[in-house]
Structure formats: structure tokens, C-alpha cells
Amino acid sequence: MDLQLSLVALVVVTFAFSLFIRSRFWKPRAVRKSPPLAGGAWPIIGHLRLFKNPAEPLHMALGKLADKYGPIFTIKYGVERAVVVSSSEMAKECLKTHDKVFSSRVQSVVSEILGYNYAFFAFSSYGRYFHEIKKKVMHELFSNHRIEMLKHIRESEVSTSIREIYEQWTKNKKSGGSNEVVVSNERMVW
Structure with a gap:
């Protein structure tokens, strides 16, 4: 019984002494504002x-x-x-x-799985690989030539969407329905 009490006392004194030494001589790192x-x-x-x-x-x-x-x-x-x-x-x-x-990204399991071990441009961390992929993306996807070349696709998609919304609206208006249009499970109320 005395051995257990002296062992506990030794642990408590050692812990208190280490806290004292740490608080006395430990200098905190530069505080980030x-x-x-x-x-x-x-x-x-x-x-x-x-x-x-x-x-x-x-x-x-x-x-x-x-x-x-x-x-x-x-x-x-x-x-x-x-x-x-x-x-x-x-x-x-x-x-x-x-x-x-x-430009650093949060490392998570989702971005690792969906981004093929951070190889996908949106999930990759800052570094040499990121710079190379960024150059290729900017050159191949967002250059003026490429944007002008794919302009007809964007125009076609917008006109098709507007036409579908208008057809849904006229169909609802003829049937005496409300001014609510359902396009691909999304509601638009006018």
C-alpha cells in the first residue's frame, strides 16, 4: 500500500515539475495573426x-x-x-x-477517391503537377480560340433549354394549370 502511494506521489511530482519547466523555458512559436x-x-x-x-x-x-x-x-x-x-x-x-x-487544397477521402488520388485538376495540391495541369487546362479549354470554336455548342444548349421551357409553359397554359414549369425535376415558378 505504501509502495503504491509513493509511486503515485512520484508520478504527480514528476508531472508538476515537467509542467513547471515547460512553462518556464518554453517559448511559443510566432503567433499567426x-x-x-x-x-x-x-x-x-x-x-x-x-x-x-x-x-x-x-x-x-x-x-x-x-x-x-x-x-x-x-x-x-x-x-x-x-x-x-x-x-x-x-x-x-x-x-x-x-x-x-x-491554392492549397484540403486533403480528404472524398477528393482522393473522386479525384483519382488527387490527380484531378480541382483536387490536386499546389506544386509542379498542379502548374503543368493548369497550363494545359488554360491553353486547351479556356483559350480564346477554343472558346470561340465551341461557341455553337453553348448557343445550341441555351436555345434548346429556352425552347423546352416555353413548350412546357404553353402546355400548362392550355391545360389551365398554374404558372409552374417542371423541367428535369426542377421547378420554376412565374
């Missing part, structure tokens, strides 16, 4: 409840927060933090000067 966190976040969903109002679009809600907290602030998007930048000068600095910091 982060932008202010917008108030009103709930524990699990964060600020998502602020963006559910269909009468107020997302950019208007973020604009109100920017008016209150300044041109750069953070919000909680669920349990993750997201930086919101509403100043063009700061956005340019984030995307040009400090692009390595902001």
Missing part, C-alpha cells in the same frame, strides 16, 4: 444559417458582414474556417503574391 472571425457562428454549422435566406443572395449577406468586419474576415463554413476578402487590392495580393498559401 488571422483576420477577425465574424460573430454569430453556431457550434457545428458555423455561419451557414446566415446564408439560408432566399430573399437575400449570398453576396449580399457577405457584403453586410464586410461592412461590419472590414475588407478581410473569416467565417466558419460548418466547422472549417474560410477567409472572405472583399477588397480588390487584397484579393490581388492573395491570388498573385501569396498564391502558394491560398
Whole structure:
């Protein structure tokens, strides 16, 4: 019994001494300054409840927060933090000067599986591979020549969609239905 008490006392004294030494000689790393966190976040969903109002679009809600907290602030998007930048000068600095910091992706199981082990452009992390794929995507998909070459496809899709909506609307109007059009399981009310 005495041996157990002395062993417990030894563990407690050793733990207290190590805490004392750590607090006395340990120097914290440089504290990273982060932008202010917008108030009103709930524990699990964060600020998502602020963006559910269909009468107020997302950019208007973020604009109100920017008016209150300044041109750069953070919000909680669920349990993750997201930086919101509403100043063009700061956005340019984030995307040009400090692009390595902001172009990193969150590593998750979903992006690993859907992105073929992070090989997909949208899920790949910043590095040599990302730069090579970005060059190819910008050259092959988003060049002026390619956009002009595929212009007829976009025009055809838009005109087909408008024609289908109009046909649904005229069919509903003839049958005396409401001003509700159902196109591919989505409702559009006029």
C-alpha cells in the first residue's frame, strides 16, 4: 500500500515539475495573426444559417458582414474556417503574391477517391503537377480560340433549354394549370 502511494506521489511530482519547466523555458512559436472571425457562428454549422435566406443572395449577406468586419474576415463554413476578402487590392495580393498559401487544397477521402488520388485538376495540391495541369487546362479549354470554336455548342444548349421551357409553359397554359414549369425535376415558378 505504501509502495503504491509513493509511486503515485512520484508520478504527480514528476508531472508538476515537467509542467513547471515547460512553462518556464518554453517559448511559443510566432503567433499567426488571422483576420477577425465574424460573430454569430453556431457550434457545428458555423455561419451557414446566415446564408439560408432566399430573399437575400449570398453576396449580399457577405457584403453586410464586410461592412461590419472590414475588407478581410473569416467565417466558419460548418466547422472549417474560410477567409472572405472583399477588397480588390487584397484579393490581388492573395491570388498573385501569396498564391502558394491560398491554392492549397484540403486533403480528404472524398477528393482522393473522386479525384483519382488527387490527380484531378480541382483536387490536386499546389506544386509542379498542379502548374503543368493548369497550363494545359488554360491553353486547351479556356483559350480564346477554343472558346470561340465551341461557341455553337453553348448557343445550341441555351436555345434548346429556352425552347423546352416555353413548350412546357404553353402546355400548362392550355391545360389551365398554374404558372409552374417542371423541367428535369426542377421547378420554376412565374
